[in-house]
Amino acid sequence: MATQSLSRKDFIKNASMMLSSGMLAVDNDNLWQDLDEAQASKLTLKNVRLETGFEYEEGEVVTTKTELFTIEITDGKISAVLPNQPTTKAIDAKGLLMLPAFRDMHIHLDKTYYGGSWKARSKKNRTVKDMIAFEQKVIPELLKTSTYRAEKLIELLQSRGSNFARSHVNIDSTSKLDSLYHLQQALQNKKDSFGAELVAFPQHGLFYTESAQWMKEAAKTNIDFIGGLDPTSIDGSIQKSLDFVVQLAIEHQKGIDIHLHEGGEAGLKAVEFLIDRVNEHPVLKGKTYLSHCFVLARLEKPKLEEMADKLAHAKIGVVSTIPFGNTIMPIPTLYQYGVEVMTGNDSIIDHWNTFGTGSVLYKANLMAQLYGYSSELELSRCLKLATRNVLPLDEHGNRQWPKANDKADVVLVEASCSAEAVARVSPIKSLIHQGKVVY
Structure with a gap:
């Protein structure tokens, strides 16, 4: 059988097509290895952590609840936010928290x-x-x-x-x-x-x-x-x-x-x-x-x-x-x-x-420290400084982001919730711009 070599550009193109059709799962430590230049019109991410609500004790927010989801991105927009499908062929976000870019x-x-x-x-x-x-x-x-x-x-x-x-x-x-x-x-x-x-x-x-x-x-x-x-x-x-x-x-x-x-x-x-x-x-x-x-x-x-x-x-x-x-x-x-x-x-x-x-996430952290915002709810609200006022949860813990037709401008962060991301200036693991992985 004759062998055929592929350039990096061709490899990325082929891998991108396989991702779009659900044929390729990425399980490397580097989630986006060789896909940073992908031009796929559709991406599917599984095991994505999203905030879903607040838990209260004596009227105070003490915990931010999260669940894992599967996110479909089509033509630069979030096309679907689905119950998690851990066995589907998709990019594995490995439980990282998704936030607005x-x-x-x-x-x-x-x-x-x-x-x-x-x-x-x-x-x-x-x-x-x-x-x-x-x-x-x-x-x-x-x-x-x-x-x-x-x-x-x-x-x-x-x-x-x-x-x-x-x-x-x-x-x-x-x-x-x-x-x-x-x-x-x-x-x-x-x-x-x-x-x-x-x-x-x-x-x-x-x-x-x-x-x-x-x-x-x-x-x-x-x-x-x-x-x-x-x-x-x-x-x-x-x-x-x-x-x-x-x-x-x-x-x-x-x-x-x-x-x-x-x-x-x-x-x-x-x-x-x-x-x-x-x-x-x-x-x-x-x-x-x-x-x-x-x-x-x-x-x-x-x-x-x-x-x-x-x-x-x-x-x-x-x-x-x-x-x-x-x-x-x-x-x-x-x-x-x-x-x-x-x-x-x-x-x-x-x-x-x-x-x-x-880092503008650092600016949100600095604001929290300067003004004494240290509770779970206060820290979660500080995230809006980094995202230009887009927050995953509203004041009452109702999920308002992401939803279908939102722009696919997102970050994956090594944090359990927004409050932790602000308090610890958590590491950024990936950035998606208009549906394309750019970091």
Whole structure:
């Protein structure tokens, strides 16, 4: 009998077809060995752990109940959630917990040292203006490898369970639109395994370095949000800076996501100004965000509650990296008043920040520790910070995810339940993006 050799590509294609038809079971320690590039339109997973409810003692949630299921995925969506069929030919999830895939909602994929040699942040540059001057010097060098490093950073996020990011990208008079183009190339290279939305971010100020013209050019591209930066301390005028952002967003039908580091009166006035503008232009409601917004951490309780209520009614969200030290954001109050709260890693190992794990599950863990969320129910609720508000169980323990027609964006985690995953920052064993195994 003649022998025939198969390339790795052909092997993967054939294995993918066998999986789709139920002919192949995968029992290796590495669940997805040689299937990471599979293009199967259908996947079946057995022995998948899902949360099914809560157990109570004296009115308190003490345990999260789980059961094993078989999950069918077709054309990028969950097509069926079935009673477990342990003997069926399918990928064996081996009892791992399935959770919604994570979403990093504030990161700078376009500038990082990650993917290259180790380099800590310099002690010399401390203010935002110091960093602007520094960036004007280093950006030309960073651009030489920015596409490659963005891809490596995306791979780090995937290994930590994220299949989506909102990335701010420099639009400035030094890089012009090059940072955007380089990042778009990286995202194009990863389009089958990672999703993103982009914020045109005037890191060097709209008018401080005359970047407004480049923001206008960026707004004509397929970016999703118009960004801004500290309108008083950088651009010298709340009205001039924020009106430019608002009008550009309306003209090009974009959202808004503004970096606001300013505290005190300047920070508060910026928040109030943006609330007023969004209320004047309801088309921006639900599409406007304040990143960082540190001023909220320093408000007295009555004023904080007033601002949280106004933000909620204007449907302006807050994106926080969960800072600690002297800036503890009032996230419990924001939740109480119905403000959308999201998180992200921000800068990962770059000239702004020496740290960064790539894990938004860690951010959920950090939130739990900062605000004393240590009970089973509280910890399970903290997961929403990592998943952008998608939770397996509702407050009463009714299963609300996954269900048929949900997007097949999931992670398999070595944990018994959501509460444990948050408390222990449990290891991510696999990531599925739009029905495809990508990690």
